[in-house]
């Protein structure tokens with residue numbers, strides 16, 4: 001069974017979730033990588049092969065592919081023989097796969113935490129209702145599309161690397177009514193992207209707008225900085241850092257909520273995290289209902305002390 | 317300006333949400349209009365108010381209790397309410413739902429042309445955000461999704477959308493399907509007069525036959541996916557909560573070190 005994986009890449013580098021998706025794809029069949037944009041470098045191709053891609057299919061679409069209908073046409077052309085298509089469950093990809101499913105009749109599950117073959121059909125797992133329920137879904141259609149969340153599969157190289165063939169896919173992009181008038185790239189924060197980070201340290205209104213401790217703690221733990229909606233609304237930190245149901249959904253191994261009350265909107269975006277730590281002055285803050293380790297106290301006292309202790313521990 | 321807003325009946329965020337036989341449990345008591353659809357209603361009302369003329373239709377597809385969603389839209393100021401309800405719709409996937417909504421949109425559009433369909437960015441039960449795209453494809457109208465800003469002028473709609481890597485401005489001719497995020501606006505509160513009026517307002521109730529939709533094209537039978545199992549996640553175990561009396565940071569550090577997380 002051929003399983004196509006839509007690769008996310010930035011400045012030529014393959015994103016870590018794409019390697020996770022290839023790892024998952026190997027359990028479903030023989031993975032092929034689909035690459036939209038300028039041809040991948042030899043390094044990128046080698047890396048895709050290391051994670052089991054037998055082929056890298058390149059559709060050299062340009063900025064036009066920002067429109068979901070165009071991107072879907074490119075993916076469709078590159079995945080004609082695939083019974084399963086795996087993508088990373090981002091907002092943009094959800095739109096692309098919806099269009100793809102309209103074109104191909106495929107059944108779709110997005111935000112999946114895993115997928116497996118059961119009696120020849122793809123079954124997925126996902127969490128819903130702010131991660132309070134587990135749901136298992138069977139894709140009945142002949143073709144399946146699965147959008148997987150980052151950090152839900154541990155990326156691991158194939159037992160033996162392959163040297164993928166690089167194949168150019170010719171695509172005729174459909175006319176669309178929509179026109180992209182302008183694209184203003186958002187400079188990426190240094191370090192790991194929020195949705196891919198194994199550790200997220202988030203600050204809310206309780207920071208009072210000072211993110212330096214949050215940044216230090218995140219850096220020490222090798223993580224990304226997150227925020228609550230109130231903090232981004234205040235303009236203390238940019239929108240891209242917002243965690244929650246309408247911001248970024250994160251599922252890191254460790255989530256540290258500092259000065260965040262734990263409103264249901266926020267919880268919806270982080271409750272499926274591995275270990276949850278909360279630091280909050282208010283003993284009744286709802287975030288403590290879902291934290292594995294909670295400290296009732298001021299983040300301005302707790303974080304510096306924790307940083308010092310961890311640094312001392314590492315120094316031996 | 318004629319705008320149709322789609323509103324979904326979803327369980328309340330604060331309630332105990334659950335599954336019954338593979339679908340989301342929706343009751344009249346603990347469910348209402350999907351919170352994110354308030355932004356869609358608000359966007360429509362603002363456009364009509366700015367234009368100084370026009371009408372807003374609120375449309376929901378769902379079982380008998382779903383009428384609560386369009387009543388809420390009326391309370392906020394929508395002028396007309398439509399409830400599409402038919403036993404055959406139960407268990408539809410996003411593509412079935414899009415077919416039904418598209419048919420209802422066409423019915424309204426045929427009476428007098430619509431300029432826009434505005435949807436919420438996601439329904440807070442499934443959070444899939446797929447319906448707006450499926451609807452635009454089904455209608456073959458312009459797709460302008462995840463708008464945090466929306467302007468309409470000279471037969472064209474223009475949106476701004478924030479994606480993790482870029483801020484895009486996209487425009488397209490009307491009619492268009494627009495989904496708005498919760499950053500697009502601040503939804504208003506219903507006023508007393510509208511609440512009273514919404515109680516008595518007439519809600520058009522349409523069946524699949526009224527829409528000319530073949531029952532075999534929608535519902536559980538036509539769905540491409542089936543929920544085979546749903547279970548409540550067990551609560552987290554061995555949870556610890558301490559109060560900082562000078563050693564809180566050290567205790568936290570020890571916890572992280574012991575867990576291999578630091």
Ligand SMILES: Cc1cc2nc3c(=O)[nH]c(=O)nc-3n(C[C@H](O)[C@H](O)[C@H](O)COP(=O)(O)OP(=O)(O)OC[C@H]3O[C@@H](n4cnc5c(N)ncnc54)[C@H](O)[C@@H]3O)c2cc1C
Nearest residue numbers: 204205206228229244245246259260261265266281298299
């Ligand atoms: C439609 C909709 C969608 C939304 N989507 C999102 C979303 O995606 N993400 C999101 O985050 N929110 C979202 N919200 C907002 C959400 O409801 C909350 O308002 C928000 O999450 C609260 O942010 P907060 O926890 O930072 O602030 P608050 O609720 O004000 O909490 C601040 C906390 O900091 C604590 N504190 C104060 N000082 C200190 C200190 N020195 N040390 C430690 N603790 C301290 C306080 O005890 C308090 O618990 C949404 C709201 C709506 C209506």
Ligand SMILES: Nc1ncnc2c1ncn2[C@@H]1O[C@H](COP(=O)(O)O)[C@@H](O)[C@H]1O
Nearest residue numbers: 322323377435436438439444445446447
């Ligand atoms: N059954 C429904 N009735 C009316 N509107 C709906 C329905 N399902 C989805 N929508 C609309 O589509 C948006 C996105 O929903 P979803 O794609 O399910 O996350 C919602 O915010 C609603 O505006």
